[in-house]
Amino acid sequence: MSSGVEMSGLNQSQKLTLPEKLVYFFAAGEAEGNAGMKNVLGGKGANLAEMTSLGLPVPPGFTISTEICEAFYANNQELPAELRAEVLVALEKVETKLGKKFGDEENPLLVSVRSGARVSMPGMMDTILNLGLNDKTLTGLAKQSGNERFAWDSYRRFLQMYSNVVMGMNISLLEVSLEDLKDSKGYKEDTELTVDDLKGLVEKFKKQILETTGKVFPMDPMDQLWGAIRAVFLSWNTHRAITYRELNSIPASWGTAVNVQSMVFGNMGEDSATGVAFTRDPSTGEKVFFGEFLVNAQGEDVVAGIRTPQPITQAEASKKGMKSLEELMPESYQQLVEVYKNLENHYRDMQDIEFTIEKGSLWMLQTRTGKRTAAASLKIACDMLDEGLIEKDEALLRLDPKALDQLLHPRLDPDAEKTLITKGLPASPGGAVGEICFTSEDAVNLRAQGKKGILVRIETSPEDIEGMDAAAGILTSRGGMTSHAAVVARGMGKCCVAGAGDLDVDYKKKELRVGSYVFREGDMLTLDGSTGEVFQGEVRTIEPTLDSNFERIMKMADETRTMGVRTNADTPADAKTARDFGAEGIGLCRTEHMFFGADRIDSIREMIMAEQLEERRRALTKLLPMQRDDFKGLFEAMNGLPVTIRLLDPPLHEFLPHTEEELEELATRLDVNKDKLRTRVRSLSEFNPMLGHRGCRLAITYPEIYEMQARAIAMAACDVMDQGQALVPEIMIPLVGVADELLKLRRLVEDVVKDVQLERKKNFDFLVGTMIELPRAALTADQIAEHADFFSFGTNDLTQTTLGISRDDAGKFLSTYVSEGLFNADPFASIDVGGVGQLVEMGVKRGRMAKAGLKLGICGEHGGDPASIEFFQKAGLDYVSCSPYRVPIARLAAARAAIIQRGVAH
């Protein structure tokens, strides 16, 4: 890919045919793009064009198409020559509109250069402000603004940003000089810097930049502009951008647009301000205008969390004893309220907007669909439905099923004993308990060890994305509700407490101090993201209760979806949870989980140790009443809903001890010869247990195991019938690869069940089906279907065998595969449609060909994954089955899948 020789500047594009139009201009009611052109203009650019057309006050500018990004990378990171002319034309139009000139010493045009991808990637891409400033245009800016200090401050900010983003200068080097200067002068705030201080700083910065990068800071504004444009395109492939794309399944091919827009200044004095706002509350979804601003500040200051911003509305501000925009700049506030209403009605969704007030004039810099918590998304959907803004299908399509997750997980028990140590902003709701860690890397390591981490940072930055994803919760000491930490955590549905200002975070010592408390790395901490509270140690959590919006949306989803939603549950407790979440049956009960209980593991071990059939039967006889109770409990919990029980699946060695101590202890307890036990353990051990003596293969060699289980199921069924309950047990044979396996074991099960029915003088229907979890099963589904009442696709094992990848061992290469784009997503999380999907489709088609009414479901992890559910809908499955907490996600995802399949979606 890389040419080896770095070339800057423009060059004839060689590999891609360029589109006809490369640059899209917008100014004062006249825009060449619109909101529908996100693929070409990126989200930001498309919405700037749309706002311009709506007549909103948008600083004039232009957007360079995302297609140039693709061309840039296809052409050895060189920009196409055709671009220069179009940029110059657009720039001239901006100059004309504003009566300023780019690079002019008297009345210079300054611009911002920003990235903007098809979907919002907050903080992922680099931004440069005040571009066009140099030693000469600086004077013009000072004259035009009548504020020399402002001009010099803008210049030093530009030097910092540009040298970092475009020239690769380490950002902290210049910051150290700034802090040193402030220290030497005894300043606390940047605002205390004088014009002379700033002049000195600019000279120092220039020198430092030359020394560090070996390059003179470019004085030609055109050079600055092309450098910045290149930098935006390059930022598309930084590590942090790639990580974000991975986490959000964004294709690398989309590319980013570049937005070049004339500058407006929120830092021109006390009549200037800058802020971000949401048209509704992004935490609760309440229909209130909600936002934060800073007086006399530049845009990035709000998001970066350097100063703690003030609420926009009076209602919020008075709660905190702060001054609101409503109070300080009532005219601008009124104008802003008009704008937000206009935008929400126009876009028919909650908007996240950025604005700047320059000397009393309002300018809109961005609008986009606002990220929100799951609870807020439900409320907004319901409210907008009631307001007549959207229809039912659209409401469902708006909701991200995965985000429901945050509603379904435990929160802190209000009655638990807690020691509050401090309070921050309730940035993203839910409770989180975990070990303190201070770096993204440590958070990732904790997760790898199967532990939960609380990532503690002064503030977060895009570099922390991986750690934020890995941590159970995020705690910052700086930044507001719209800080990076807050926005990203909400997007992830992750608990976050932001801006807990009392915290003293010491990265070096890896300590966190609050008052007299000192916490060290590894200490336990609990966060309540819904209140902003931070507690010492581990606080008890409780199950969530779901509000009426949730119930309403779920009801709408149930009315809409065509696929059933069942659950994977092995215990009555799980079954109950799942029913409460709306499960319509059990799609998978893994009977082996029942064997690990302390009261029964020894019986199964006796069975495994038996050398003779009779011994084996004796041990199984001990297990029979326990299994019978297990199944009875499940049947009772599901109260007539279908229950699918999978007969024993794992290899027998899973039940035997693995260490020498365990082995000795067991030999003593069971009173068997230690050597004999060791020999048995050794003889059962396998090179590839995943492909070993398991599933129905166990029953082909030891039919008495399934006989016992079938008997237990039949007896439990009779038991609940005695209690007056009707039921149709579904008995599932795992790992079938050959039709005759199913035929043979079906007969075995039928014989046993009929025997029990005869003994108990009861009659009930029952189904015998199989998992389709081997490629051979999918390939011969027509033959297997002849002996099956139902199929359940076991997509976990089907993925392992089809791809030849052991889930347990894939960690060493799977992330590389995802990051290099060899897989679009982890195939164990989201079904590999191109490979495994073909086998599922084949299984469905051939199965139904042989038996028209064959019931088809899926019980792998994919049963709770929205993208996979969309595929299963297309494939024609009757139901999905997933873990209890994923049932609501699956219900919503199935509804969306049904809508998409109907083609009603727009």
Place this chain on the structure above:
Amino acid sequence: MSSGVEMSGLNQSQKLTLPEKLVYFFAAGEAEGNAGMKNVLGGKGANLAEMTSLGLPVPPGFTISTEICEAFYANNQELPAELRAEVLVALEKVETKLGKKFGDEENPLLVSVRSGARVSMPGMMDTILNLGLNDKTLTGLAKQSGNERFAWDSYRRFLQMYSNVVMGMNISLLEVSLEDLKDSKGYKEDTELTVDDLKGLVEKFKKQILETTGKVFPMDPMDQLWGAIRAVFLSWNTHRAITYRELNSIPASWGTAVNVQSMVFGNMGEDSATGVAFTRDPSTGEKVFFGEFLVNAQGEDVVAGIRTPQPITQAEASKKGMKSLEELMPESYQQLVEVYKNLENHYRDMQDIEFTIEKGSLWMLQTRTGKRTAAASLKIACDMLDEGLIEKDEALLRLDPKALDQLLHPRLDPDAEKTLITKGLPASPGGAVGEICFTSEDAVNLRAQGKKGILVRIETSPEDIEGMDAAAGILTSRGGMTSHAAVVARGMGKCCVAGAGDLDVDYKKKELRVGSYVFREGDMLTLDGSTGEVFQGEVRTIEPTLDSNFERIMKMADETRTMGVRTNADTPADAKTARDFGAEGIGLCRTEHMFFGADRIDSIREMIMAEQLEERRRALTKLLPMQRDDFKGLFEAMNGLPVTIRLLDPPLHEFLPHTEEELEELATRLDVNKDKLRTRVRSLSEFNPMLGHRGCRLAITYPEIYEMQARAIAMAACDVMDQGQALVPEIMIPLVGVADELLKLRRLVEDVVKDVQLERKKNFDFLVGTMIELPRAALTADQIAEHADFFSFGTNDLTQTTLGISRDDAGKFLSTYVSEGLFNADPFASIDVGGVGQLVEMGVKRGRMAKAGLKLGICGEHGGDPASIEFFQKAGLDYVSCSPYRVPIARLAAARAAIIQRGVAH
């Protein structure tokens, strides 16, 4: 299947529609069947009918169709009522022909009842002679034969056989009585028994039978007949029959016919005899009449090996100082010679015949295609071609490719030092070295331990089949060239020395004594099946040399086949062997095998231990010259023929030590920290290595490994070009599941090869292809083909993943699967056409759809399996690749597959 209640007698058939005709009569030139009806009449019955029609002297009788066997099992082991009438009609016809009556006291008809399946299953099925004898008919037999002793001897034989086969009597119980009697009287041979001895024995037998089985021995000949017919059908499903079917891939559904035939007696005195013969020598294929006989004996005596038989021809007999049939009964001999010529010309193949001479009259009891050694099969095919008896295609179709195996394996080195301990008959050629074992079970156990066994038996019986299959060689102290041991061993292509009469085999002490030698279980022994010699200890073996018949057949095969035959070879030595056997290239060179050499394993370990890319590169640099030499050696050995090199495939932990001692030793040798090494070993270990970090996944994460290998290949190619040799290396990327893997690694390989070409100023073409060994690869073969010059189906791994069966772990259940008919054959030996085959076909079709000229081969174990090769021909592959010793098998199998596909076969 089983009804639980045993029902004897006849019953209305309920589940199967019976064919119109159930019984086929044959007598004196008139037969209702013919040789083409083997499916219905079994081999024996069809040939009895055919011989009858040819006018040969065949005792009259009838055959009950194989379809009754199916009906019998489908109907709870009950015979259909319709059968009775047809049997009675046929029996009456026999009575009429012979002027005897079944059950008549004056002139009783006696019959034999024999099984007869579609293909010969020697010794597998039970036989009953002299049926129809009882206390009354006995007198008639005595009168008619004029030999009271003969009649009583026949009766006691009948009691023994019938009680054993039909009534389940333990055969040794009656034998003990016989031996006791002989001991008490001081007799050595059965022939010394007097009429009174025999009378007493008959009474004693009857009593013993009643006591042991609780049933009176049936006196009604019709009861005897129906009991015998049932017993034949039941014998179809005995353990030994099932084992034989498994070993020979005979479907359980075929069933057996029952042949009921009037008795003729070879034991009526010195003018009577019985024998078996081959129309050509079954060991060498020489065109000489070849057989053995016993005077005054009943048929089973020859095969059972109780007495050592005499050669039929004078030429043979005089070598051994024995009397021949030619000499003793010249008329019968001449008649027999006429018959055999007649039969061979009629069947156009070497026949194995059974005959009896009753008081000077010759009777034919059986003819069938004779089993023969591989060498004999080649010679006979060539001779018959020359004789104009058969055509080229037929000659090829006659040959069993698998049997060639015995020609290709080492034989004893004639120059090796040997200590001859005894000599037996050269019953089945080849050399065998192994540990002495005395039971079938021990032979099976030895094989399970990876050891070679020599199965030593006094004589073998069908119960020994499994052990004979497991042993490297078979040695018996009794029996001739047509004994059970000899016939079965030849069929298996297994070395056998039979009838080594000096041996004293003591089963109890597990000792073998010959003269002053005493060998115990576990001692090493060497057999030469081509000379009949038995040697002490382990004798050196040498490579086989192949005769002109072999060369001629191979040439014919090469002219006929359309698929190429390559070899799997990792060393120049293997490559040379394979070329000598006719390999047309290397289809698979497994480069990992090269890394295990003592001089390089440490370098690969250094590479694995490296934490940094640079360290890894350094270690790889050490391996580069070694790999270059490896490849150069292969290129030279193949001298321009295609060479396919597979880049590194196994997971890296395979190269690391696995025990603590090895680990410590290695840590010291490499001078690395022991704990660090242990940590690395642990971090690389995998739960399911088969599905782990291996194949191209290694190169996605560590591209430098394949870079080194590609460089070594390119350098070696340049080296041999320097020597004036042209070549087109084929570089194969393993375990591709996603097209982009291949694309990425193809580019890597191309870049490296082009770099080397530039450096060396050489140009050569090279191919980059992939293994299709994952279901996903077959399913997406169209996408993968876009980046591949060739596919090689890796059917070993494809079988493991498609069936979800680890080859290493399958031992615990695979044999049950085969014996219970869930698999027709071991899917790792013969391709699973119904499952894996579908993916191969899909891979072929989709691959060629995307790229018409795509070269397609197969390099799994199946590449040397004739049944699989037939499938690969149909699937349209361009070549198969197999281990060097299998190359001739593959050449012949490919020729046969081509003929079958052409439909020329009849």
